[in-house]
Amino acid sequence: AAVFETIAESFDGQDLSSFQQLSGLPQANVSHFSGNANATLGCPNYECLEPNTDVQLLMGIASGVDLTYYNFDFSANSILLYLSAVSSDPSPPWVHSISWGPPERHLSPDEANRMNEEFAKNSARGVTFVTSSGDDGVNNRA
Numbered sequence: 001a002a003v004f005e006t007i008a009e010s011f012d013g014q015d016l017s018s019f020q021q022l023s024g025l026p027q028a029n030v031s032h033f034s035g036n037a038n039a040t041l042g043c044p045n046y047e048c049l050e051p052n053t054d055v056q057l058l059m060g061i062a063s064g065v066d067l068t069y070y071n072f073d074f075s076a077n078s079i080l081l082y083l084s085a086v087s088s089d090p091s092p093p094w095v096h097s098i099s100w101g102p103p104e105r106h107l108s109p110d111e112a113n114r115m116n117e118e119f120a121k122n123s124a125r126g127v128t129f130v131t132s133s134g135d136d137g138v139n140n141r142a
Contacts, residue, residue, distance in 0.1 A: 001065045002093035003054045004082050007074035011051040012043045019056045020063075028059060031066035034085060036073055054099045068093050077111060083118035086127065098131040 013029065020027055043052075059067060070085065072078040079098070086092045104112065119129065 001058055001062050002068040002070055002086075002096040003051070003058055004070045004072075004079070004096060004098045005051050005054065006072050006078045009051045010048055010071065011055040011069070012048050015043070015048075015052050016055060016059065020059070023060060025060060025063045028064065028067075030055065030069045032068040033071070034068055035071040036081065050099060054097055058097050062095070066093070070096075077107075080111060080115050080118065083115060083122065087118055087121050092122070092125070092127055094126060095128045095130070098129060 011030070016029070017027060019025075043049075055067070055069070059065075070082050072081050075081075082098075086096070107115070123129070
């Protein structure tokens with residue numbers, strides 16, 4: 001399994017351990033880290049609220065699986081960079097959770113087509129992507 005995050009946020013390992021203990025789950029850590037962002041563990045100024053939720057939810061649903069944490073700097077093409085990294089991985093995680101990223105309206109038609117191609121290539125390999133529609137829907141009113 002894998003989680004995609006952006007803007008160099010990370011989860012708190014102590015919070016993950018507390019979640020697992022309180023939920024009666026076996027203690028497990030994130031197995032692998034990938035991406036171009038320098039995500040540090042810990043929560044200065046509560047910057048890990050979303051990543052904590054993502055990691056804990058996935059590790060709660062699929063306890064005991066290896067979890068890869070993909071983290072890329074926030075940009076209009078951060079998801080494309082992530083998808084390209086998954087495409088180039090000879091043995092990618094089979095289920096990926098994408099809970100946030102930049103709105104589609106910031107993409108050029110070429111970038112959107114490239115992302116669609118990467119989703120299609122990975123899906124054809126058997127990789128599943130579970131995504132949110134964003135806080136304000138796919139086009140993000142803001």
